[in-house]
Amino acid sequence: MDGQLEVTKKQFPRHKLFNRELPTLMYGFGDSSPSNPESVDVLEDILIDYINTTCVEAARVAGRRSKVTVDDFKFVLRKDPKKLARVEELLAMNKEIESARTLF
Numbered sequence: 001m002d003g004q005l006e007v008t009k010k011q012f013p014r015h016k017l018f019n020r021e022l023p024t025l026m027y028g029f030g031d032s033s034p035s036n037p038e039s040v041d042v043l044e045d046i047l048i049d050y051i052n053t054t055c056v057e058a059a060r061v062a063g064r065r066s067k068v069t070v071d072d073f074k075f076v077l078r079k080d081p082k083k084l085a086r087v088e089e090l091l092a093m094n095k096e097i098e099s100a101r102t103l104f
């Protein structure tokens with residue numbers, strides 16, 4: 001090997017991780033009230049694949065470091081300004097919440 005760490009995608013068994021949240025999101029974006037279970041399953045497959053791919057890419061960016069950092073995810077999302085802005089917004093909100101907790 002040329003010093004690169006080999007990172008591969010792992011296949012996960014389907015556990016219906018997002019079965020409660022996805023129909024609500026789908027309804028919010030214009031789907032019918034009782035969402036079609038097959039549509040929810042397809043969207044869940046797409047979502048899990050996206051999360052898995054993003055994590056694998058972040059691990060590749062991290063290289064030989066033992067931990068994947070937030071900056072690795074930011075680097076992976078650098079070409080998608082909407083997602084990167086949302087990450088920045090959530091990080092700022094988290095900092096705000098943490099500082100508010102220290103006051104109480």
